[in-house]
Amino acid sequence: MSERLDLPVTEWRRVSSKYVIVDVIGYVIFALMVLIPAGLVSYWIGFEWMWAATISLAIIFLLTIVFTPRRVRSIGYALRDDDLLFRRGILFQRFVAIPYGRMQLVDINRGPIARALGLSELKFVTAAAASGVTIPGLPEADAEELRDTLVALAETRRGGL
Amino acid sequence: MSTEPVASIPEGRYTDGEWHRLHPLTPLLKGGIAFVAILGYVVVSQRDRLIETFFGGEQTEGDPVVWLAEHGYAGFAILAVVAFLVIVIVAFYFSWRMHTFRITDEVVEVRSGILFRTNRKGRLDRVQGINIARPFLPRLFGTAKLEVNVAGQDANVQLEYLGSSAADELRREILRLASGTRAETTQTVVDASGTVIEQRVAELLAPELDPSIAPPESVVKLHFGRLVGSSVLSGATLFIVAVVVGVFVTLSLTGSLFSLVFLVPTVIGMGSYYVSKFTRSLRYSIAGTPDGVRVGFGLLSTSNQTLPPGRIHSVQVSQPLLWRPAGWWEIKVNRASKSSAEGAAGQANTTILPVGNRSDVLKVLALVLPDVDSAILERGLHSKGGDDGFTNSPKRAAVIRWFSWRRNGFALTDSAVLLRKGAIWRELVIVPQARMQSVALHQGSILRRLGLAEIRVHTVAGPITPSLGAIDATAATTFFLETADAAVRSSGRDTSHRWRSGEALA
Numbered sequence: 001m002s003e004r005l006d007l008p009v010t011e012w013r014r015v016s017s018k019y020v021i022v023d024v025i026g027y028v029i030f031a032l033m034v035l036i037p038a039g040l041v042s043y044w045i046g047f048e049w050m051w052a053a054t055i056s057l058a059i060i061f062l063l064t065i066v067f068t069p070r071r072v073r074s075i076g077y078a079l080r081d082d083d084l085l086f087r088r089g090i091l092f093q094r095f096v097a098i099p100y101g102r103m104q105l106v107d108i109n110r111g112p113i114a115r116a117l118g119l120s121e122l123k124f125v126t127a128a129a130a131s132g133v134t135i136p137g138l139p140e141a142d143a144e145e146l147r148d149t150l151v152a153l154a155e156t157r158r159g160g161l
Numbered sequence: 162m163s164t165e166p167v168a169s170i171p172e173g174r175y176t177d178g179e180w181h182r183l184h185p186l187t188p189l190l191k192g193g194i195a196f197v198a199i200l201g202y203v204v205v206s207q208r209d210r211l212i213e214t215f216f217g218g219e220q221t222e223g224d225p226v227v228w229l230a231e232h233g234y235a236g237f238a239i240l241a242v243v244a245f246l247v248i249v250i251v252a253f254y255f256s257w258r259m260h261t262f263r264i265t266d267e268v269v270e271v272r273s274g275i276l277f278r279t280n281r282k283g284r285l286d287r288v289q290g291i292n293i294a295r296p297f298l299p300r301l302f303g304t305a306k307l308e309v310n311v312a313g314q315d316a317n318v319q320l321e322y323l324g325s326s327a328a329d330e331l332r333r334e335i336l337r338l339a340s341g342t343r344a345e346t347t348q349t350v351v352d353a354s355g356t357v358i359e360q361r362v363a364e365l366l367a368p369e370l371d372p373s374i375a376p377p378e379s380v381v382k383l384h385f386g387r388l389v390g391s392s393v394l395s396g397a398t399l400f401i402v403a404v405v406v407g408v409f410v411t412l413s414l415t416g417s418l419f420s421l422v423f424l425v426p427t428v429i430g431m432g433s434y435y436v437s438k439f440t441r442s443l444r445y446s447i448a449g450t451p452d453g454v455r456v457g458f459g460l461l462s463t464s465n466q467t468l469p470p471g472r473i474h475s476v477q478v479s480q481p482l483l484w485r486p487a488g489w490w491e492i493k494v495n496r497a498s499k500s501s502a503e504g505a506a507g508q509a510n511t512t513i514l515p516v517g518n519r520s521d522v523l524k525v526l527a528l529v530l531p532d533v534d535s536a537i538l539e540r541g542l543h544s545k546g547g548d549d550g551f552t553n554s555p556k557r558a559a560v561i562r563w564f565s566w567r568r569n570g571f572a573l574t575d576s577a578v579l580l581r582k583g584a585i586w587r588e589l590v591i592v593p594q595a596r597m598q599s600v601a602l603h604q605g606s607i608l609r610r611l612g613l614a615e616i617r618v619h620t621v622a623g624p625i626t627p628s629l630g631a632i633d634a635t636a637a638t639t640f641f642l643e644t645a646d647a648a649v650r651s652s653g654r655d656t657s658h659r660w661r662s663g664e665a666l667a
Contacts, residue, residue, distance in 0.1 A: 005604045005614060005634060007642065082649040091606050097645035098599040101652055127312075127497065128598035128619035130626070157653070 005093050009085060012076030019137025020072045022113045024065055031061035077135055082157065084124065084150070086133045096133055101157035102126045106147045110140075122146060175327065176334040180261040180272075184304050184322045187260075188253035191321075199242060262320055264331070266338055269309055271318050283311040283318045285339040286658045289498035290453075291332045292466040295325065300462065303361055307331060310498035312621075317500065325364060336452040336469060341659030370457050370465075375448035379528065381514070381521045383445035383458075387489065391516035392435060394483035401431050447513060449528040451661075456513055466510065471657020472496060473529050474596040474620040475627055478522060478542060479588040490522045490542070491515060494529065495623030511624050519543075530591060532576035541581045541589040544568065551581055552640070557611055558631040571616065571629055573643055576651060578618055580629040590627045592618045594644075594651035602641040604634065616640055 035058055042050040071090055078085040083099045107123040114121065114136075120143035124133040138146065175181055229238045252275075260273040270282045292308040299305065304322040311318065323331065370380065392398060408424045411417070445458040450467065457465030474495040484490070492514035500510050514525050522542070523535050530538075540549045546567030547553075553570035554562055562569050565584035572579040578597070580590040603615040608630070614637035617628040632640070656662060 003612075003634075004609065005602065005638060007638065083645055085645075093602075093604045093609075095602040095641060096599055097601075097641065097648075099645075099649045099652060101649075102598050126598040126619070127621050129622055130601075130617065130619040131599040133599075157649075 005095065007085070007087075007095060009078050009080075012078055012087065015072065015075050015135065015137035016119060016139055017069075017072070018117045019075075019114075019119060020069045021117060022111070022119060022137065023068050023072060025113050027061065027065050027068065031058070031065075035061070072137065075136065079149070079153075084133070086135065096131065098124060098126060098131055098133060099157070100150065100153040102131075103150060103154040106150055108143050108147060120144075124150065175331050176264045176338065178263060178265045180263045182261055183257060183320060184324050184327075185257075186299075186302050186304055187322050188250055188257045190299050190302065190304065191253050199246070262318075264335060264338070269318050269335060271320070281318055283309055283316070285335065286341070287312050288335065288339045288469065289472045289496055290466050290468045290500060291335060292464065292500055293328050293332060294464040295459075295462060297461040300325075300365070301361070303364060305329075308500065309335065310496075310500050312497040314499055316498060332467065333452075336467065339469065339659075340452060341662030370446045370448060370455070375450050375455065379449040379524070381447045381517065381524050381528075383442055383515065383517070385439075385443070387487075387516055387518070388439065388442050390487060391484060391489055392438065394487070395481070397431070397434070399483075401427060442515060445515070447525055447528065453660075454513070454528050456510075466500065468494075468496070468529075469657075470531075470660040471593075471595065471655065473593070474623065475590060475592040475618075475625050476526065476529055477588065477590045477625045478526070480586065482585060484516070485587075488518055489516050490519070492517070492522065492525055492529075493624050495620050495625045497621045526591075530577060530593060532593075533574060533579075533591065537572060537574060537579065538589070538591070541572070541579050541591075542587070544581075545584075546570070551579070552632070552636050554613070554631050555633045558613055558633075560611060561607070561613075562631045566631065569629065569631055571632065571640060573640065573647065578627075578644060578647075580616075580618070580627055582629060590625060592620055592627050594647045595655035595657065596620060597644070597648045597652075600641060600644045600648065602637055608634075614638070616644075618644070 035054060038050075038054040038057065042054050067090070071088075074090050074093075075088045077087070082101075083097050086096045086098075088094055103124060104127055105125045107125065109121045109123065110119070111121070118140050119137050120140050121134060121136045122138055122143050124131070124135075135146075229235055255275055256273070259275055259278075260271070262269070262271045264270075266285075268282045268284055269288075270280070272278065272280045288309055289312050290310040292306075292310070294306045294308070295304075296306070299322050303325045305325045305328040307320040307323055307328045309318040309320075310316070320328075320331075404427050405424065408421065412421070440460050441462075442458055443460040444463075447454065447456045449455075453467050453469035453472070455465060455467045457463065474497060476495075477493045478490050479493070480490050491512065493512050496511060513529070514521065517525065519542070523538065526533070526538055527535060537550055540551070544551070551570035551572045553568065554566040556566065558566040558569065565582060568584050568587075569582050571581070576594055578592045578594060580592075582588050597618055597620060599619045601617045601619065603617065604613075605615075608614055611631075612634050613631050614634045615628060615630040616632060616637050617626075620627065
């Protein structure tokens, strides 16, 4: 096993640990939506392979949920001089660097669970759909401050398309 | 009616900031399509009847046109059709009256619509390209359709139709205003001698590319033989050959003629596809002008588009396997706007060179990417790998890049990122650094086990998705950091949205 990817960035800012709760609840709801119908169908039809499929799905969901705290800890961002760095993922690692001047708009979204916990999600949109940087689990005040910082930084570095 | 005064159309200058109308023949050209459609319907529905009239045969029952003729309503029917046409043309006339446009120093603006008014403004420094299309019928009348592409989905400003020379003039003026130069362009004198007919004929016979706007050494033309060859050696042709062979094999095995049912429509479909492909690609040329790359083509219906500098977000040069013995390549680009015009050879207009040999490719690349050294491009196309200025995959990548690991690599120049891949289907992707939106580094569990990583460069959406897998993890990390810095540096010093602003006042 080779080493994990890392960048020489001294300080990654992490997202709020409360985001683990949001993510877990989201996964539990999704898992129930999939597993309950799958379980009922298996019960009625009663093929063994159906039970096997349902149980393996349940194990996958369980593992995903168990690893949620680790996954949330892997999300990080850093404001460098001229660009925004973002990272996430443990098994599939992803790093993105976006120059501030490339910003087209910044979105702040709040889902019902995240709102109850006072968290927001910040989405940084460029002209490329693939850039897709979404920083979840930011405390509301931080998200708004980060948005204003990003807009101000983008304004000073505005260029062509 | 519009409240503001509309300036009468002067010969030439549209860019005085006043509101102008389109060419007076517009309602006829647009309404004419309805006329052709009606005529076409009647001809198609009466085809059998015409055949019977000439060759004899039974009368068809239940046909509406036959019924009308037999009951003495033919006059009414013709009257109704004429009335309908008049209404259509009158409607088009009013929509023409209400359709006005103006070009100021900052924007191009169009107002249109009778009941539902629309008003569209495009910023000139966001212009991504200008198309001038001349479909055959409007071309006969000396008119053209001009389309200004602005960045975004469905963000085009259409001026349909304009006088042919006025369209050329308008394009020149829009590009001049967009380029940021304050120099006046010299007015080209249009030769207006001779009768109207002679002018039309001269215009029809004129070369598609005006020799005065581009130096001939920068012009790349598409050879007809190469076009034929490239189509023969394409996947579509292989498919039709397979179909024909399959049909004959079934025929000889089963003796049933049923399989011919598949053959006829396929052959007809492919035939019309090839004909339209060839007529659209005749007189194809791509040339460098001071205001960008100009791609033009067409024999009867002509079309040309100008891409100002800095509007090309990435370039892909690729070679299908069958083209390899002939040494042909194809060039595609990503652009920030979606133009409604089709490209040459019936392809998307993102394909700027449908087929070309090595020297054509290098010429076109020099036009679209003037800052990139041709030696490294040459190596990007043909090199088999090794120490050639590219950072290639290590040998352990051979597990997932069986043949291409020697060649699979990247290079970073002063102004662009080059990604090279494929030993069998060779491909080179070039992204100008000033156009990169962001850069990403990916690593999944298999790549991690091999100590490899994947890099992706994000640009605006298009046919090209620049990415390169199976790169040494350390090299990829270095590339990621260097590219991120280079993106910031290049976009900071990039002035191509006002590409001639540095020019002195002439």
